Amino acid sequence: MNPQTDKVVKRTTMVATAVASYFLLTGDYGPEPNVLDPIKRKILSAQDSMKQFIFGSKGEPSEKERSDNAK
Known part of the structure:
Protein backbone atom coordinates (compact mmCIF):
# COMPACT_ATOMS: atom_id res chain seq x y z
CA MET A 1 0.00 0.00 0.00
CA ILE A 39 -14.14 16.60 29.29
CA LYS A 40 -17.42 17.77 27.76
CA ARG A 41 -17.39 20.93 29.92
CA LYS A 42 -13.83 21.75 28.89
CA ILE A 43 -14.66 21.27 25.21
CA LEU A 44 -17.73 23.51 25.51
CA SER A 45 -15.72 26.11 27.43
CA ALA A 46 -13.02 26.15 24.75
CA GLN A 47 -15.70 26.40 22.08
CA ASP A 48 -17.30 29.39 23.83
CA SER A 49 -13.90 31.05 24.27
CA MET A 50 -13.11 30.67 20.57
CA LYS A 51 -16.53 32.05 19.58
CA GLN A 52 -15.97 35.01 21.89
CA PHE A 53 -12.48 35.57 20.49
CA ILE A 54 -13.61 35.39 16.86
CA PHE A 55 -17.02 37.05 17.00
CA GLY A 56 -16.59 39.24 20.07
CA SER A 57 -18.56 39.31 23.28
CA LYS A 58 -22.34 39.56 23.05
CA GLY A 59 -22.45 41.67 26.21
CA GLU A 60 -20.25 44.55 25.12
CA PRO A 61 -21.11 46.68 22.08
CA SER A 62 -18.63 46.93 19.25
CA GLU A 63 -16.52 50.06 18.65
CA LYS A 64 -18.85 51.21 15.86
CA GLU A 65 -21.96 50.81 18.02
CA ARG A 66 -20.34 52.83 20.81
CA SER A 67 -19.44 55.70 18.48
CA ASP A 68 -22.97 55.69 16.97
CA ASN A 69 -24.56 55.83 20.43
CA ALA A 70 -22.31 58.71 21.51
CA LYS A 71 -23.63 60.99 18.75
Missing part, protein backbone atom coordinates in the same frame (compact mmCIF):
# COMPACT_ATOMS: atom_id res chain seq x y z
CA ASN A 2 1.13 3.54 -0.70
CA PRO A 3 2.71 5.03 2.48
CA GLN A 4 0.55 8.15 2.28
CA THR A 5 -2.62 6.09 1.87
CA ASP A 6 -1.56 3.88 4.75
CA LYS A 7 -1.12 6.97 6.95
CA VAL A 8 -4.60 8.27 6.07
CA VAL A 9 -6.16 4.87 6.77
CA LYS A 10 -4.46 4.63 10.18
CA ARG A 11 -5.56 8.14 11.20
CA THR A 12 -9.11 7.53 10.02
CA THR A 13 -9.21 4.29 11.98
CA MET A 14 -7.99 6.02 15.16
CA VAL A 15 -10.54 8.82 14.86
CA ALA A 16 -13.37 6.38 14.11
CA THR A 17 -12.38 4.26 17.11
CA ALA A 18 -12.37 7.29 19.42
CA VAL A 19 -15.74 8.50 18.14
CA ALA A 20 -17.30 5.04 18.44
CA SER A 21 -15.95 4.71 21.99
CA TYR A 22 -17.40 8.08 22.93
CA PHE A 23 -20.82 7.18 21.54
CA LEU A 24 -20.79 3.80 23.24
CA LEU A 25 -19.88 5.33 26.62
CA THR A 26 -22.44 8.11 26.39
CA GLY A 27 -25.07 5.65 25.16
CA ASP A 28 -24.56 3.53 28.27
CA TYR A 29 -24.96 6.45 30.66
CA GLY A 30 -27.52 8.56 28.80
CA PRO A 31 -28.24 11.97 30.31
CA GLU A 32 -27.02 10.95 33.77
CA PRO A 33 -23.73 12.42 35.04
CA ASN A 34 -20.76 10.32 33.95
CA VAL A 35 -17.00 10.26 33.71
CA LEU A 36 -16.97 12.23 30.44
CA ASP A 37 -18.71 15.31 31.87
CA PRO A 38 -15.48 17.17 32.80
Whole structure:
Protein backbone atom coordinates (compact mmCIF):
# COMPACT_ATOMS: atom_id res chain seq x y z
CA MET A 1 0.00 0.00 0.00
CA ASN A 2 1.13 3.54 -0.70
CA PRO A 3 2.71 5.03 2.48
CA GLN A 4 0.55 8.15 2.28
CA THR A 5 -2.62 6.09 1.87
CA ASP A 6 -1.56 3.88 4.75
CA LYS A 7 -1.12 6.97 6.95
CA VAL A 8 -4.60 8.27 6.07
CA VAL A 9 -6.16 4.87 6.77
CA LYS A 10 -4.46 4.63 10.18
CA ARG A 11 -5.56 8.14 11.20
CA THR A 12 -9.11 7.53 10.02
CA THR A 13 -9.21 4.29 11.98
CA MET A 14 -7.99 6.02 15.16
CA VAL A 15 -10.54 8.82 14.86
CA ALA A 16 -13.37 6.38 14.11
CA THR A 17 -12.38 4.26 17.11
CA ALA A 18 -12.37 7.29 19.42
CA VAL A 19 -15.74 8.50 18.14
CA ALA A 20 -17.30 5.04 18.44
CA SER A 21 -15.95 4.71 21.99
CA TYR A 22 -17.40 8.08 22.93
CA PHE A 23 -20.82 7.18 21.54
CA LEU A 24 -20.79 3.80 23.24
CA LEU A 25 -19.88 5.33 26.62
CA THR A 26 -22.44 8.11 26.39
CA GLY A 27 -25.07 5.65 25.16
CA ASP A 28 -24.56 3.53 28.27
CA TYR A 29 -24.96 6.45 30.66
CA GLY A 30 -27.52 8.56 28.80
CA PRO A 31 -28.24 11.97 30.31
CA GLU A 32 -27.02 10.95 33.77
CA PRO A 33 -23.73 12.42 35.04
CA ASN A 34 -20.76 10.32 33.95
CA VAL A 35 -17.00 10.26 33.71
CA LEU A 36 -16.97 12.23 30.44
CA ASP A 37 -18.71 15.31 31.87
CA PRO A 38 -15.48 17.17 32.80
CA ILE A 39 -14.14 16.60 29.29
CA LYS A 40 -17.42 17.77 27.76
CA ARG A 41 -17.39 20.93 29.92
CA LYS A 42 -13.83 21.75 28.89
CA ILE A 43 -14.66 21.27 25.21
CA LEU A 44 -17.73 23.51 25.51
CA SER A 45 -15.72 26.11 27.43
CA ALA A 46 -13.02 26.15 24.75
CA GLN A 47 -15.70 26.40 22.08
CA ASP A 48 -17.30 29.39 23.83
CA SER A 49 -13.90 31.05 24.27
CA MET A 50 -13.11 30.67 20.57
CA LYS A 51 -16.53 32.05 19.58
CA GLN A 52 -15.97 35.01 21.89
CA PHE A 53 -12.48 35.57 20.49
CA ILE A 54 -13.61 35.39 16.86
CA PHE A 55 -17.02 37.05 17.00
CA GLY A 56 -16.59 39.24 20.07
CA SER A 57 -18.56 39.31 23.28
CA LYS A 58 -22.34 39.56 23.05
CA GLY A 59 -22.45 41.67 26.21
CA GLU A 60 -20.25 44.55 25.12
CA PRO A 61 -21.11 46.68 22.08
CA SER A 62 -18.63 46.93 19.25
CA GLU A 63 -16.52 50.06 18.65
CA LYS A 64 -18.85 51.21 15.86
CA GLU A 65 -21.96 50.81 18.02
CA ARG A 66 -20.34 52.83 20.81
CA SER A 67 -19.44 55.70 18.48
CA ASP A 68 -22.97 55.69 16.97
CA ASN A 69 -24.56 55.83 20.43
CA ALA A 70 -22.31 58.71 21.51
CA LYS A 71 -23.63 60.99 18.75
